[in-house]
Amino acid sequence: MTITITAFESSPDRGRGQARDMRVRWALEEVGQPYEVRLLSFAAMKEPAHIALQPFGQIPTYEEGDLALFETGAIVLHIAGRHAGLLPEDANARARAIAWMFAALNTVEPPIVEREAAGYAEGDKPWHRERMPMLDSRVHARLEALSRRLGAGEWLDGAFSAGDLLMVTVLRRLERTDLLDAHANLRPYIARAEARPAYRRAFDAQHAVFARRA
Numbered sequence: 369m370t371i372t373i374t375a376f377e378s379s380p381d382r383g384r385g386q387a388r389d390m391r392v393r394w395a396l397e398e399v400g401q402p403y404e405v406r407l408l409s410f411a412a413m414k415e416p417a418h419i420a421l422q423p424f425g426q427i428p429t430y431e432e433g434d435l436a437l438f439e440t441g442a443i444v445l446h447i448a449g450r451h452a453g454l455l456p457e458d459a460n461a462r463a464r465a466i467a468w469m470f471a472a473l474n475t476v477e478p479p480i481v482e483r484e485a486a487g488y489a490e491g492d493k494p495w496h497r498e499r500m501p502m503l504d505s506r507v508h509a510r511l512e513a514l515s516r517r518l519g520a521g522e523w524l525d526g527a528f529s530a531g532d533l534l535m536v537t538v539l540r541r542l543e544r545t546d547l548l549d550a551h552a553n554l555r556p557y558i559a560r561a562e563a564r565p566a567y568r569r570a571f572d573a574q575h576a577v578f579a580r581r582a
């Protein structure tokens with residue numbers, strides 16, 4: 369059955385793989401599933417046809433036969449549940465890997481996105497400069513705990529899993545900041561993930577969308 373995902377026609381990140389379709393592309397590459405991409409303009413994302421698939425008018429979505437999904441966590445979990453390669457066979461290890469998926473999206477991503485949003489949505493406010501150190505420290509608190517748990521490990525819990533996949537896409541949002549520098553094992557963790565052939569294929573595919581338009 370053909371899998372179709374949606375992505376930005378013109379990604380604001382200029383092909384740096386920060387848009388969340390990257391998570392879905394990477395997961396599909398890890399499990400060896402081919403997919404098609406429907407590119408959407410910002411206007412098309414807010415039209416009824418897309419809102420029917422994604423109630424918040426965002427990308428990505430995932431369609432496979434009569435199944436339509438939104439939310440990258442749900443999509444990656446669906447892919448990982450259907451195909452080998454992203455979740456361990458052992459039931460307890462599988463549950464722990466899923467906990468890391470939730471941790472990435474529910475515990476680590478929110479302060480990172482809030483800090484990012486403060487930059488473009490509140491940069492002109494008189495209190496912006498005073499607020500930033502507080503937002504930085506919230507991100508650092510999460511990174512510190514994550515870094516401590518990762519320790520000298522290659523991945524978060526044994527073999528590479530969907531938990532690592534989501535965590536790395538979240539951490540990559542900080543790649544152009546200095547926030548990762550205080551946590552010595554996090555950039556190497558990201559680099560290990562980025563060296564995976566499946567990651568490279570997904571990255572190149574989303575970059576090609578940007579390159580074609582440039």
Ligand SMILES: N[C@@H](CCC(=O)N[C@@H](CS)C(=O)NCC(=O)O)C(=O)O
Pocket residue numbers: 386387388389425426427428438439440441
């Ligand atoms: N929690 C959602 C977030 C989706 C999301 O924020 N998508 C962004 C692109 S990475 C988007 O569509 N932004 C445009 C908008 O919100 O209008 C998920 O993980 O799928």
